[in-house]
Amino acid sequence: MSDRKIGPSVIVAVVPDMDPLAVRLPVAAQLTGLDETQMRDLVASGEIEVFKVGRTELVYYPSLKSFIAKAISLMIRRPRNGDADGNVVWLTGHIPHGDQK
Template sequence: MSDKTPTPTQPISVRIPEACRLTGIGRSKLYELIAEGRIEVVKVGAITLVPYASLRGLIEKG
């Protein structure tokens, strides 16, 4: 029997409100960064998803 503790998983993408919450960036500024191409988005029907890696990249670049 394995005694492994489950490791928390990182989301692949988040919706706009969650992206704002995770980064501390306001909605208007987030959309500005998207328009500038500094944050990547993926549209799935009417849903806009922000890849988690794109948010991490923005914050790591400073």
């Protein structure tokens, strides 16, 4: 097992072939390249699942990976210059939940 530093004070233990079960919200933001406000907006909208242990808010890691996979899928399928109306496609709010497609 090796340690990898993310950000100024976050150390993530790296175990080969094993994803973490959950990460703190600031770490989830750093992993995705979003800021914490954007990550909290995704949590509030239900796009990303979180749970609390005491006062610590943890992001369910499979939910984070699923969000990114859906975002990539939408970006690949959209028309080159935007959505059907020619608008820029924003990831937040445009990812179907569950059965929706």
